[in-house]
Amino acid sequence: MITLNVNGKDHSLDVSEDTPVLWAIRDVIGFTGTKFGCGMALCGACTIHLDGAPTRSCVTPVSAVVGKKITTIEAISESEAGKKIQQAWLSLEVVQCGYCQSGQIMSATALLASNPKPTDADIDAAMSGNICRCGTYPRIKAAIKEAAAA
């Protein structure tokens, strides 16, 4: 049994130690907001926060997160930065198909929490690991700036 703390609650799971956090969260615990896109840390769809740091859950084994706090998209509105990011996303109509957006919002929230006034270059650096096939990048950039100004 391995214990994961997800969104403030402990969950005991009977999975092997090498199981990626992504599948533990989605398939075993049942939070489906965190998405699968590549499985190789290439797309960012699976981004969670590990003690506040953006982390690709598809390549992070459960053994590496024991004792740490996992935050997923389902609880991101509880943080000040997360709430601002979500609001900016809605006000600028960022979303298209939406599949990448959990990951985008997790990355953007982590950026804003650590850097309240990010420049374009900061945004590029923090967000380039998150692919959006629908091409919402211009609006993501604008929304991060709007959230920073809020």
Added chain:
Amino acid sequence: MSIEQTNLTPKVVDDSSTKGLTAKGNARRNFIIAGAAVGGGLLISFAMPKFLNNGGSEVAKTKAEEVTADNVFIPNAFIKIGRDGKVTLVMHKVEMGQGTYTSIPMLVAEELEVDLSQVTLEAAPANDKLYADPLLGSQVTGGSTSIRGAWKPLREAGATARVLLIAAAAKQWNVDATTCHAEQGYVVNTEGKKIGYGELADAAATMPVPTQVTLKDPKDFKLIGTPAKRLDTPDKVNGKAQYGIDVRLPEMKIATVAACPVLGGKLASVDDSKALAVKGVHQVVKLENAVAVIADHMWAAKQGLAALVIQWDNGPNEKISTADMVANLKNASENKDNKSQVVVARKDGDFHKAFKASASQHESTYQVPFLSQAALEPMNCTVHVRKDGCDIWVGTQVPTVAQAGAMAITKLPAEKVVVHNYQIGGGFGRRLDADFIRQAVEIGMQVDTPVKVIWTREEDMQHGVYRPYYYDHLAAALDKDGNITAWNHRVTGSSVLARWAPAFFTNGLDGDSVEGAKEPLYVAPNMLVEYVRQEQPGLVTGWWRGVGPTHNTFMVETFIDELAEKVGKDPLAYRLSLLGHSPRAKAALTLAADKAGWGTPLPKGHGRGLSVQFAFGSYIAAVAELEIVDEEVKVKRVVAAVDCGMTVNPDTVVAQIQGGIIFGISGALFGEITTKDGRVEQSNFHNYRVVRMNEAPQIDVHLIASTEAPGGIGEPGTAVIAPALNNAVFAITGKRLRSLPIAPHLVKA
């Protein structure tokens, strides 16, 4: 407004009362009938016309001819107004990120005079007869048709309901209907009387349906043309939105699958002893060409799959590579041995005679590669196959095709096969095919519980349906002023249509493959447009955002740039000189060029390229500004001018054009699926590169106000951008590229 997000299980509002009425009977000119809804209230049933004359594809035209004789009225859309005043619209579209869930109800709400928030949506069930798409003729979301097909009938249905409600109120008050009008879900009259739609709904159902309704004057629109907030967004920023991959059912298992890595190969044998020993693995399922591992969760399934010892029967394609395929195409296009079937798509005058007689000729050959859609949500499908029924939970653009596939496998009748359609994490044409759904049903046949089959990214990329490789030849003759006197475009490629909708592949002509080639913006007295079909061994080709025009616009707009160069004219001035007959194209081009500062100086290493297109019923022009640094292209800025007729939700239009352009940039700069030894070489986003945040340019979209019927917006941006980029590369390097993708050309050997 609320959307059934978690469960799009459809309900037919009123099936029994509406089947098989003839066009005479109760129905009126516009095929709208009104009656009492089951459970009370007013039900408007109406039929979408099968064809709208605003730039529809060849497919639509063929279909239109076929259905004109159809005099049986079968409603395929419904508006219900309940006793509680709630308006329910039964929708026939699936949300793919294009905002149709918001735009389509706007049309109804506008005419019905209700707030958007009063309209609830229900998804239409997989039933072709009742919910056929007006342009494509079967229940399909694709080809930028959603708003084009829905425009008029939805407004007419909404207006009809409004007229009936007003009539009911007038009768109740014993006043003339002309003293009453509708606003915000109420009928009010000149004396200040006011009554809600809910209270009127039953009475309205008994009023005679008007033979003709007056639609609102566009200047009175309150919703159409305003940037309404999309209704599906809130749940997409908090993790609540449910895509097919998020389905969870009691007892459900998770499966992942490996198909024979060699295209067209089969499974010979498999040793599953080690796989079955993996913790969490329950079962290994063998299919004709694949193996699936059924487990408690995806990780166990993946571990199980890795532990299998598989023997494949590689079949006939194990030596085939992209080079062989290109050689086949070249051979077919050149037709030196006279073995190709060259089908004439268009013939005006005598191209060969005019070309030979001309003193100024130009010819070029262009190639565009196979491409993967690489939607971010990998292919997945959940099924529960039982003796007495089959349920399918999936995000698909073709629910009826999915249902038919499952019926063929399970031998169950239609009413026992239920497709629960979910939101799609990107379609881009890939989810117009149901191969992965059929595969899931085949797996489900051997599994006792519900099972969710998830393809890894690698499986998704290597067993896709790919945009065809096209090998096109263009030739033109010019007079002394640079006018085109003769034009020939020979398109060579595999036919998606022949596989996907064989009924529309007529006389050897693939109407999609020549869309944008047959009726280019440029006209010449002597035009010859030809099509040569050349299939590829093992590789299945399918739809890709932008379809036919994605390659034809690239070919035509690169070729026009070459002609401008040949006659020594500026690419903008040359195009404008040829577009006298198309004011809308000219206006778009002029606006894009103005806003982009065409002709103004740029720093060294920068360049601009442009492109203009008419496709999907919309005009679009784009100017791309590029910089080349260290053998890499940086797209600095894109300016697009769009005339897509009347816009329902302009913010959605802008978003779609921006997104379409970025999708097109990924394809034009990096996109390429290649094969070696019968295997697709690309596997994930490290070797199938797509545009990321740091590579996404500023994109300015300018909408041209128009009262024309709405055109499509999902695909034009993707199709128009490749030649603009390529022409900008020429402006910088002086070297003309005639094949995509661009990036590998810039790396010096």
